[in-house]
Amino acid sequence: MLFVLPLLVFAGVLFAQSGGVTSEENSGSFVQSLTAEDARNDAGGGIDLTWTVAADAALPDSMVLERSCEGEDWAPVCTLAPIDSRKTDGELENGQEYSYRIVPWTDGTAGQPSALAAAVPIKQWINSGRIGMLIILTIISLVIFYYIEQGKRGKDLYIRRIAGLTAVEDAVGRATEMGRPVLYIPGIMDMDDIQTIASMVILGRVAMKTAEYGSPLLVPTCRSVVMSVAQEIVKESYLQVGRPDAYQRESINYITDDQFGYAAGVDGIMVRQKPAAIFMLGTFYAESLILAETGRSVGAIQIAGTAMPSQIPFFIAACDYTLIGEELFAASAYLSKEPKLLGSLRGQDAAKLFFMVVIVLGVLTATLGEAWAPAAKVAEFLKTITSVE
Amino acid sequence: MRLAIPLMITFVAGMIMIFQFFVPATQSIGETLQEWYMIVASFAIFLGSVNLLYVHTHRIRFKGRNWKYSPVTIIGFAAMIITGLVFGIEPGKPFDYMFTQMMVPMGATMFSLLAFFVASAAFRAFRASNWRATLLLISAFVVMLGRVPIGAMIWGKIPLISEWIMQYPNMAGQRAVMIGAAMGMVATSLRMIFGIERSYLGGAD
Amino acid sequence: MSTFIEKLGNIDRRIIFIVMALAVIIPLAVRLTLPIPIDEGPSKNMYDAVDALPPGSTVLLSFDYDPSTMPELQPMAIALAQQLMTKDIKIVSLALWPMGVSLGNEALSYVSDSLGREEYVDWVNLGYKTGGGVLIVRMGSDIKSVFPEDYSGKSVDEIPVMDEINMLGDFDMIISLSAGDPGIPAWVMMAGDRYDIPIGGGCTAVSAPQFYPYLGTGQMLGLLGGLKGAADYETMVRIGVDDPPAGTATPGMAAQSVAHLVIMLFIILGNISYLASKKRKGGAK
């Protein structure tokens, strides 16, 4: 499926031709050089209009945009302010030709209309402003798939040590020794959030450990869907370790969708159940520190991880270990050592390397470009392919 | 096999969302799909409510720890549902009154607990234990000073230095985190869409 | 003596809590005020960008917060509305957060009344719709189908402000007052990046750092961060205005400064005690 994307680029280039007609000068009207053009990068049905106004003429009170489809009568579309210079007309029929003119109104009387401009709205098959992104995303995806495949084929893949994750085992073990539960907080967002998804995968690994060690695992969630997924995953983990009897569905429960209601509820759980290990992995907002400080006050080992840049500092200040940004997504590979996941990590590294090269090359050429024009062209090219409309 | 249909749905839904980003002609399909997704996710809230009520009735019946507070939760829950369904949710109705007079202050209070926690976390964590921790401490301290008028009174350049830290080193750090995390998200999404990662469906391979 | 200093490093956090509470309560109770200097920066950029808009432009003001972040964002809303309405710029407002509707109305009608402006002619509040980023994308092609009526049920076809507004591209600027998600990132991603509309915003101080990259790339024009941003803006909007209306951000700044100092004092104390204990341990070796 993915290989179709580059083909689309070519198809798109062929299709992305827009027909537009520019009006002839009508020197008597307030509005001059009206142009109509198929709106770019839409699903059709739109026409972009642009115009200039006579510089020396008095401003009319308002202007009315009029439209005629294939020779029908003129019908008003909307009122324009005299200072406007562009407008996109929408909800048109694709393939029909529409003519436009602008009529200035002063003191309740219509002035001389502008010359006509016409265009045909067309459905676009490729967003021309996103071709650069499409190409880069396709290449990166292919690289990631390539390494996943390598991993599956049993290529030995190295992964560096991640302190927060080596501590997982110790944390669960400590909870068992102390006879206290393990608390797992999967963030406050729903299952459509990639960090929540990543967190669920890690939960599976943590649950295997708690099943092995036999310590109770509590998972309060802020979303009903997350609760369902967490139940499935934990049940599966307990099954895999051969302890299905130890699985307790009741310990994975929904609190409330409300951010601070959830924080209040989880704080209550912390001070009353006194967990010995607390995991906070997923998307967190302002509740991060409310949870982390309370967790710390009950003396739990805390392992946190999020890709939310604004919350990482709080976790660093209040938790024993913090997975920063991408480390959260590396966690499932690290804990499971599954070849395909390690391969995916290798692919991510390749993608980062690619961006680093682009940045370094771009900066060097942009800097050189101030004195030497060809270098500036390279920098310009790199800026263009990384910009997205 | 039991996962075949769900995996197919994930794949199709994911691909539609990617396609509609690049192919304007398919945007309307993407919009419909997003609306569907919102509806399906919304239905799940009933599941959560059932779970909440189950947990608390269970606790009352078996006299679990702190069971005496469970009726409070159930009454609060019922009060919102009943007033919402009976009187509506417009401003001035009981539902809105309970929301603005009770829930909002409680939310604001929980939020404002952060002022205390930030103070205790800063006190404990910001120690010059090694040179990197010292850098963290200094940058936090300078930025804090730069955000209050007193900083400028101590030395006129402090707000400028604070701005500089925010605009340069801070931006660089944030960017590195963002780009790295975006790669993690792209890879995770790809694994989801192509069914390489399927544990969320409750079936590890 | 050194043992006292060392113990200081491990004081009960409840003592910190009490000192913090007093640091906020006392300045507020005695109404302490401090002057606010205005420097170049995101707040000033924001002010200049709005100031550069010609009269008659239309700005979309999005209220993406709820009462919990009111102390920071509401004063921004009021100051922005004062600046926009004074300059005869029309305001179309909406909310990505349900509670934003009434907060927006409160701010807009307060300013509108004080300046003698008229609802529907100078401003309108379209109300709230769920959907966040998805909603913004839908507005990109057609606002009136997403918001067929304003918050009170009046049809948008009968509202003069909306005459020339059909899609997001018709706005001269979008300003999001954002407390989280959906908010500024959604507007930048779904409106700014897609339709090339200038985006400005105000946010809580906590989320400001994560929006700095947007300022660097030019994806945002300016940014008001937290109570400081609000107080800056209040001060800038009032320059040259006779008998300005009372702001709420400026008095709060005094309490905030004191509380800030207290936290910094705690950090210094913590480090003195830490260094003292390290020295002693080092000496004992």
Place this chain on the structure above:
Amino acid sequence: MNWTVIGIWLGALLSLSLYSFLYKDNPFYKFAEHLFVGMSAGYWVIYTIMNVLIPNWWNNLVPAEGGMQPIWLIPGFLGLFMVLRVVPKLSGLSRMSLALIVGTGAGLSMTAMFQTNALAQVNGTIISLGQGGGWFNWVSNIIVVAGVVCGLVYFFFSKAHTGIVGKTANVGITILMVAFGASFGYTVMARISLLIGQTQFLLFDWLPTMGIHL
């Protein structure tokens, strides 16, 4: 006594109960916490029905102008499958609903994240080091570019952090720490302003109801 005053008292008493948690867990906090959880859960149910299910689903399924749009039965069924998890025998059906949620979310955020958090940031980092002029801007720009590149090296997982990679990663984590410190310092202010808001409510709204004017 009127509803406004009662509202202020309700808000104030509940706020004080929650604040009591700072001292330690106690019956007041337990009461407020349980009430908060229950009320907010109820609030979101009603909110979801009124703001999503009725306008976005029901009104599409059964439009006001009459007729029925059977296509909208599909999300309805998938939603129902989600709820059917409470029946253990039918819980497998919810996988389809989950699949739709995860697939849509993954596809949507993949492109959005790639655009905004990766490409736009890379694009913004491609600058001329001389931008702005003067030695100071040179230094600042070098810090940004080196910071981003070294920060990315820190996130390399398939290389051990030794040798040159280790040194670069060390520079990276240092920049990250400076950034996190700055971010923390910047935030302190916001957190205090929330407390100021609540304190203002207690001092200037609640105390006056007892005749205490500060």
